[in-house]
Amino acid sequence: MITLEQKKFQEIEKMTKGYNPLLVLGCETCAAMSFAGGQQQVAELASAIRIARKTSGQEGEVLEDAVARQCEPEFVDLIADKVGGCDAVLSIACGAGVQLFAERFQDKVILPGCNTTFLGVTEELGVWSERCAGCGNCILDKTAGLCPIARCSKQLLNGPCGGSMNGKCEISKEVDCVWQLIIDRLTRLNRLEMLEEIFPVKDWSPAGHGGPRKMVREDLKS
Amino acid sequence: MKSGSNLERILESGRFSVTAEAGPPKGSSPKVIQRKGELLKLCCDALNVTDNQTAIVRMSSLSGCVLLKELGVEPVLQMVVRDRNRLSLQSDILGAAALGIRNVLCLSGDHQKFGNHPTAKGVYDIDSIQFIQMVKTMRDEHKFLNAEEISGDVPFFIGAAANPFADPFEFRVIRLAKKVSAGADFIQTQGIFDMAKFVEWMKMVRDRGLDEKTHILAGLIPIKSVGMARYMRSNVSGLSVPKEIVDRMADAKEPKEEGVKICLETIEQLKEVDGVHGVHIMAVAWEDIVPRIVEEAGLMPRPVV
Numbered sequence: 001m002i003t004l005e006q007k008k009f010q011e012i013e014k015m016t017k018g019y020n021p022l023l024v025l026g027c028e029t030c031a032a033m034s035f036a037g038g039q040q041q042v043a044e045l046a047s048a049i050r051i052a053r054k055t056s057g058q059e060g061e062v063l064e065d066a067v068a069r070q071c072e073p074e075f076v077d078l079i080a081d082k083v084g085g086c087d088a089v090l091s092i093a094c095g096a097g098v099q100l101f102a103e104r105f106q107d108k109v110i111l112p113g114c115n116t117t118f119l120g121v122t123e124e125l126g127v128w129s130e131r132c133a134g135c136g137n138c139i140l141d142k143t144a145g146l147c148p149i150a151r152c153s154k155q156l157l158n159g160p161c162g163g164s165m166n167g168k169c170e171i172s173k174e175v176d177c178v179w180q181l182i183i184d185r186l187t188r189l190n191r192l193e194m195l196e197e198i199f200p201v202k203d204w205s206p207a208g209h210g211g212p213r214k215m216v217r218e219d220l221k222s
Numbered sequence: 223m224k225s226g227s228n229l230e231r232i233l234e235s236g237r238f239s240v241t242a243e244a245g246p247p248k249g250s251s252p253k254v255i256q257r258k259g260e261l262l263k264l265c266c267d268a269l270n271v272t273d274n275q276t277a278i279v280r281m282s283s284l285s286g287c288v289l290l291k292e293l294g295v296e297p298v299l300q301m302v303v304r305d306r307n308r309l310s311l312q313s314d315i316l317g318a319a320a321l322g323i324r325n326v327l328c329l330s331g332d333h334q335k336f337g338n339h340p341t342a343k344g345v346y347d348i349d350s351i352q353f354i355q356m357v358k359t360m361r362d363e364h365k366f367l368n369a370e371e372i373s374g375d376v377p378f379f380i381g382a383a384a385n386p387f388a389d390p391f392e393f394r395v396i397r398l399a400k401k402v403s404a405g406a407d408f409i410q411t412q413g414i415f416d417m418a419k420f421v422e423w424m425k426m427v428r429d430r431g432l433d434e435k436t437h438i439l440a441g442l443i444p445i446k447s448v449g450m451a452r453y454m455r456s457n458v459s460g461l462s463v464p465k466e467i468v469d470r471m472a473d474a475k476e477p478k479e480e481g482v483k484i485c486l487e488t489i490e491q492l493k494e495v496d497g498v499h500g501v502h503i504m505a506v507a508w509e510d511i512v513p514r515i516v517e518e519a520g521l522m523p524r525p526v527v
Contacts, residue, residue, distance in 0.1 A: 153333050154304070154344065158351040158400055160393070161330045162385030162412060163459040170459035171335045183393050195393075198355065198400055201308065201348045201367065 001121070002030040002094045003128045004037070004114040006045065012090065013052050015111050019088035020059060024049065024113070025079070025101075026066030027093035034128065036114050037092030039066050045092065045113065070097025076104050083108060119150075136206025136213065142194065144185040149202075151178035157199035224361065224407060225379040227324035228296045229268040231527040232500075233408060233437040238493070239500030240521050241298065241410065241439060242266045242512050244290065246281035255286045258509050259295040265516040267524055268325055270298040270410070270502070274305060277337025284314060287323050298381060299323045302331025307347035308356070308367050315357060319376045327381040327410065328353040351397075351404045354382055358405030382406035384438075386423035387416060387462035395426040402436045409436050410502040413443030415454075415484075416462040417491055424495050433497030440492045442503045444511050445481040448472045482515060489519040 006012070016022050024046040031037025046064040053060055065082060067075045070093035083089055083101075088109035091098040094116040102110040118130040133150040139157075140147060149155050153171045160179030163170025167180045186192045206213070223230060232239050242262050247254035255271070262269055271286035287297035299318050301311065318326065330350040334342045348356065348367075356367050360376040382401040386394055398409065414420045420440070427433050445451050448471040455463035467484060474480030485503075492498050501521075505512050516522055 153335075154330055154349070155346045156330065156349040158349050158397075160388070160390075160397075161350075162383060162388045163333070164389050165459050166389060168459075171333050177389070180390055183390050196396060196400070198351055198404055201352045201356075204347065 001033050001119070002096075003117045003120045003130075004031055004034045004094050005117055006036045006041065006092065006114055007112070009045075009048060009052075012045070012113055013049065016049060016088065016090055017058070018060070019086075019109065021061035021063050021086050022049065023082060023086040023089045024062060024064045025070070025083075025089050025091055025093075026064075027068075027070040027091075027097050028066050029069045029071075031070075031093050031097070031114065032066075033122070035126075037066070042066055042092055045090075066092075070094075071100055073100065073104065076100055080105075133207070135202075135204075136208075137203060142199070144182045144189065144191070146178055146182045146185060148178055148182070149207075151176075157202060225324040225377040227268065227379045228527070229298070229325050230379040230407070232267050232525060235525075235527045237525050237527070238521065239437070239439060240266045240503070240516055240524065241268050241270060241500065242503045242505065242509070243270045243272060244286065244509065245272045245275055245506065246283065246286040248278070248280050250281065252289050255281070255289045256293060259290045259293045261509055262512055263293065263295045265513045265522060265524065266503075267500075268296040268298050270300055270327060273300040273302045273329070273331070274337070275300075276332045277304065277334045277339070277342075279338060284318055284321070284323070287318065288321055291322055296325070297323060298325040298327050300327045300329060301353070302329045303346055303348055303350060303353050304331030304334060304344050307345050311348070311353060312356070312360065312366055315360060315376060315378070316372070316374075319374070319378065324377060325379045325381060326357060327383065328357060328406075329383055350382065351400050354380055354401055354404040354406050362405075379407050380405050381408045381410060383412070384409045385412040385460050386414075386420055387412055388460045391419075391423075394423060395430060395432070398427060398432055399430055402432050406436050408499075409438045411438065411441040412460060413441045413454075413504060414488060414492070415443075415467050416464050417488065419462060421495060424497055428497050433499075437499040438497055439500040439502040440495075440498050442485055442488060442501055442515075444485045444503070444505045444508055444515060445471060445477075446508050447477050447481075448474075478511075482511060482518075485515055486518055489515075489521075 024042050026037040026042035042064050046062050050062045067079050069075045090111045090113045091101050092113040098112045119132040120128045120130045130150050135149050153169050164177040169175040169177045244258040271283045273283040283300050287299045290297040328350050334344045357380050359365050361378050364372045384398045451468045451471040454461050503512050
């Protein structure tokens with residue numbers, strides 16, 4: 001999933017100031033899974049903005065809603081009427097959702113209510129961690145299913161570096177050394193010899209360094 | 223000869239080598255490096271110039287190397303992949319070759335989070351092992367990473383780091399083997415305090431025959447105070463400082479003398495370890511002690527080969 005977290009309320013309050021009416025719009029997929037932009041979080045955030053406006057003597061209506069996915073045009077278009085009646089939309093979605101809204105509603109102010117954090121997994125309720133860097137050229141077959149691009153602080157392909165201690169990364173005792181995990185897993189699988197070969201330099205162009213990325217499937221295009 | 227550097231000549235002649243470290247200043251004065259160069263020129267075979275060490279911005283390593291060279295001191299150019307991509311690394315290698323630098327130490331670099339610009343974007347386009355391989359290809363095949371031809375020679379004696387004290391211990395020798403097969407002509411290790419572990423690592427190194435393929439220089443960090451010993455024991459990732467060392471420093475009436483004594487004892491033990499071809503002394507902010515250590519370790523005068 002794409003993980004996201006709501007921006008600090010002060011930042012949201014400042015960026016939404018003066019817009020009347022303001023639509024706080026959640027997204028029922030990744031944002032909801034991140035407990036950042038589901039219906040409940042949208043209701044709570046809209047209430048908080050209303051209270052803040054009232055307390056500081058500001059005018060302005062705050063509406064709330066959510067769509068199934070802000071990254072799909074057909075779902076975005078379902079809410080066109082409501083958006084049309086608003087001054088601005090506070091999109092509680094990932095950066096992709098915010099931008100699709102901005103594209104679909106060219107004359108409307110679209111504001112981001114979240115920071116998109118990473119592609120990750122839910123470790124337990126309230127804890128998410130990064131797993132994928134979206135580098136466009138998966139190497140998990142060579143690294144025991146554990147990604148050094150997303151999970152090694154130095155993105156080493158021939159790790160671990162000299163800072164790995166007691167299974168932890170040199171940057172923090174809270175961060176696992178993914179190379180230790182890779183070695184442990186390959187040892188269990190009796191495949192440690194895989195790491196004896198030098199991993200060649202990576203082509204970073206599919207990782208975004210070749211310019212903005214686009215994917216086209218001719219077989220699916222109408 | 224791959225590079226013809228003094229360090230290469232001494233190591234290839236089978237002599238016990240001494241290198242030390244000269245960190246550049248957080249400023250633009252050439253005097254800091256010049257002073258360290260003058261201080262250390264007679265007691266070591268080459269001087270490493272660190273590259274934004276611990277991710278703190280300092281004068282560039284290449285400039286420091288040129289300043290040393292002007293004094294007649296042979297530099298080892300340290301380069302980290304944290305701050306440069308493959309274009310920049312290769313262009314700096316060519317520039318260093320043009321300026322007469324003959325030794326390079328290829329490193330990953332401490333993570334930027336440790337330094338004085340913790341919000342910087344780390345580069346890490348290639349890793350240290352790929353970097354070693356790239357320099358070797360530049361030197362031996364006159365080819366860039368993209369296989370295009372390089373005009374002129376790129377004569378470097380290629381170095382790498384090894385840390386026998388980091389985890390996982392069993393993998394450390396495999397990583398060294400990868401560095402050697404990538405093209406590391408010499409290795410400078412992390413500072414050694416835990417001799418038992420180092421001896422165990424060296425046995426694994428010899429079992430793989432790696433000591434025959436590369437020159438291992440054992441790292442030393444002279445300890446100035448008990449505070450420094452304690453700090454290294456608990457705060458520096460990748461260092462192993464046994465409690466006994468901390469206790470010796472704590473009990474010492476003259477901690478600096480004790481630090482020198484520990485260092486000299488370590489060198490004596492290292493001389494007996496098969497496959498160790500020299501020492502690399504990293505006396506951070508205590509360079510003044512290096513000539514005395516080298517002298518008292520019986521490693522003076524330095525050979526001329």
